[in-house]
Amino acid sequence: MADTHRSRYRRYEGGDPLAPPVDIAEALDAIGEDVMAGYSPERAMQEFLRRGGDDRAGLDDLARQVAERRRELLQRHNLDGTLNQVKELLDTAVLEERKQLARDAMMDDADRAFREMRMDNLPDSPAAAVTELADYDWQSSEARAAYEQIKDLLGRELLDQRFAGMKQALENATDEDRAAINEMLTDLNDLLEKHARGEDTQQDFDDFMAKHGEFFPENPRNVDELIDAMAQRAAAAQRMLNSMTPEQRQELMQLSAQAFGSPALMDQLNRLDGNLQALRPGEDWSGSERFGGDEGLGLGDGTGVLQDLADLDQLSDQLSQSYGGARLDDVDLDKLARQLGDQAAVDARRLQELEQALRRSGAMERGFDGELRLTPKAMRQLGKALLRDVAQRMSGRQGQRELRQAGAAGDLSGASRPWAFGDTEPWDIPRTITNAVLREAGEQGPVVEVRGRPRPSLETSGPRVRLSVEDIEVQETEARTQAAVALCVDTSFSMAMDGRWVPMKRTALALHTLIGTRFRGDQLELIGFGRHAETMEIERLTALDARWAKGTNLHHALLLANRHFRKHPTAQPVLLIVTDGEPTSHLEPDGEVFFSYPPHPLTIALAVRELDNARRLGAQTTFFRLGEDPGLARFIDSMARRVDGSVIAPEADDLGAAVVGSYLGSRGPRGRGGPGSYDEWFGGRGFWVG
Incomplete structure (x- = not known):
């Protein structure tokens, strides 16, 4: 059991171990703003992780570094490195041989002339010239050494393509070293072929590693890990060949037969490539890259660069988070550190910790439908921020001051x-x-x-x-009298089309927070009405995507509001209606929705009937009219006069302050006499909004 006591320690990569825990406050603020802008909580979190914080790199920055690194590798290098080295060594060998022939006075003139003719008539192709000189009897020892270096270089480069670091390890290798390499390749191919037949055991692998483990610094623990590591590099070697020009490939294949002066090495490597491709067909064996730099790469270094490019492509996919079920835990920190440096890995780790902290903080949770939602805790924090903004708008415009509620009764x-x-x-x-x-x-x-x-x-x-x-x-x-509050917000097509969707949601959340923190005895019902109406929890309303179905079913909304008032008979009914259009749909007796534009008289009559019912229940009614449509203004004014209600026509940005101000007016001593005008709510006095 050769690997029983093998250590697998590695350098600590977590950054500063004394760094403070990740702070999610900034993230929650940013996510809340995006949610109010119409993003889902899931997308809002992804957008924050993508752009990062004030002092934290985001996924986009890391992805940009990955793209720059990839571009830099392609623009710096070319694949002529080994061929150029062969040509230089060949030129050296030929030059030294010519010198020796010119110096050797004892040589037969005919022999000298024949040798010089061979030197003069060598093919232009370095590969063909090397093959031509395979049987040449060198007269110069320097020339012979240079030629032998070609064969040695080719052997080491071909091995370095499959086994990283082999080029340096086999420099000045002896015949015994080459024999050991040949034996290892034979045993390796035997093991892989046995594994392909399903006949190998863990003991076979352990015996192989005990004998040849020095060639595998990755310390694989089983044959599958061995195959994975080797197949990735072999596939990169194939992609390097694919990236060469046809002329370069032909030269290289012809030269490969001269590796170590024998075709035996190439035969074993071809056998190895075939075994690996059969065992791991899912690797990219057919891809290619376009290099355009001046720095030549040898076969081993080029294969390493192709592996780097593959790693960068994987990191790009991981950082994009564009696939289903993507999590930041998918990002390979080891590869990131290897390609971009330790700081990039630290930045990614901090983003992973931030994502985990956000999911563990109680600020977000997944609903039964699998969608990520802001929790009530997060909604309260966001609502408090919106309420502060409403208070500033209410006080800043009229010189009012913020007051704090004292006493619970x-x-x-x-x-x-x-x-x-x-x-x-x-x-x-x-x-x-x-x-x-x-x-x-x-x-x-x-x-x-x-x-x-x-x-x-x-x-x-x-x-x-x-x-x-x-x-x-x-x-x-x-x-203080308790109130039953029904906030009816228009969720029709026009609200989204005219940019009123976000102010509507901000208004609902601000009012919900105010009642939940300052007027806990009041009962709030949030009712959204488009083609039909429905009651909604604040979390659902806040995360609601824009609806493009046509229809404004005020009739249905008032039915739900009156049901809410009847459930709280001892509370003061307060009806707040936010809309930008006349009623265009209503509920039929069978529950189906009727839609008509322009509005059908029956639709108007049914809405008016339910508004009268709200008045009989004692509801204080306020309409918040959005937009400048004269027809809508006339309709809303007539509806308000009918029930002794009021109309406020705020700008979209002032909607929250208008609704909160109206509600507070209905809750205070003045409000008991009925709601007043828009100017009254903002005139001369502060409200309990602190």
Whole structure:
């Protein structure tokens, strides 16, 4: 068992081990912005990973480096390296032989003339000349050495094509070294052919590695790993041949027979290539590249470059993440470090960690349909950011200031009262301390304590103060009526076509966040209405793709809104309708959708009937009209007058502030008398939006 104790350690490639954990805050902000811009959460995450962060390279940057590296390899190199080396050695051999012939006075003139004639009439093709001189009796020792170098070079290059590093390892090789190579090739081919027949065992592989393991620095653990490594390089060698011109290929094939002065090596290598191609037909054996540089490559180095190009192509595919089920874990960090350097691998590893952190953070999850969605936690974070933007718009335009809600039971009245068991209102600290001081005036000591529960404090020079339960006063709040809010948002074709899709979603999320964090007692129903209407969770509405089906079914939306109001009979109904078109569809008694443009009178009548039902339920109604269509304006105005509602016509960017302002107006003391105009919501007072 030759590899029982073989170590498989390698250099640490994770970058700075003391670097702080990956920060996903920037990523979540960017993903949230893209989601609001209409991207799905999956695509938004992919886009962030692609472009990277402020101080982090993204996939696009790494892919650009891969493309530049590939282009640089092709533009720097050509495939004439081995042929040029052969030509140089051949020219040296011929020149040294001519010199020797001219110096040798003892040589027979006829013999000299014959030899000089052979030198003069050598073929222009280096391969043909080398073959022609195979049986030549060299007179010059320098010429003979140069010619022998040609055969040695060819043998080492051909082996280096299949076994990386063999060219250097066999420099100045002896006959015993060449015999060992021949024996290894014979045993290797026997093992591969036995494996192809299904007759090999792990012991066969272990015996082979024990005998020839020095030729395989990759330390394969079994015959399949051995075949994988060798087939990849052999396929690269074939692609190199495919990339040569026909003349180059012909020269090389003719020269190969002279490797080590015998065709035996080439016979074994051809046998090896045939075995590998049969065992791994899926490798790229037919591809080619176009080289255009000045730096010649030998056969071994050229094969290495072809392998590098194949690695770069794989990295390009992995970094593109364009195939089904793509994950950043697919990126081969070892190859990336080898091709682009350690920093590229560190950047990719950080992106992998970021993707994993995003998936583990609870910010995104997969639904039953397999689609990635923002979780409620992420929606709350995004909603808070949108709500801050709404507050700035509401306060900045009218010089208002942001106020913070205090108390959970209602709005502060300015009065206070003694605390009673069960009270949750905030303490009136000045009144509480004043009560204690007045009651305990004259007592000294460095302890501030609630009676029976002393707590240490800083030394003071004044009298000590003891707080007693009877000293505590709480701030009184006005009772606040709960509201049942129905936000009906138009999801028809025109909303997407006219650029109102994103503001609609931002508005819904801002209102949802406000109610969920500041008015938890209120009940919000989100209703989207296009060709038909449906209630939606905020996560679904936020991730909703633009809909291109025609139809504005206000009738169906009002049916759902009234059902929501009836489910909460003790709450104040608040109806908010965002639309950019007149009703063009309604529900038939059998549940089918009827569509007509221009609007059919029955469609209008059914919408008006449900609006009247909302008024009878006590709903405060506000229409938010988007667009400048005069017909829509007349229709909305008449609908609002019918139910004593109001109309606001904001710009798309101001829609969120308009809806939130209207809702807050309906929640405050003024709102109890009914919603006011757009100017009233933004005039003179701050709202509880902090």
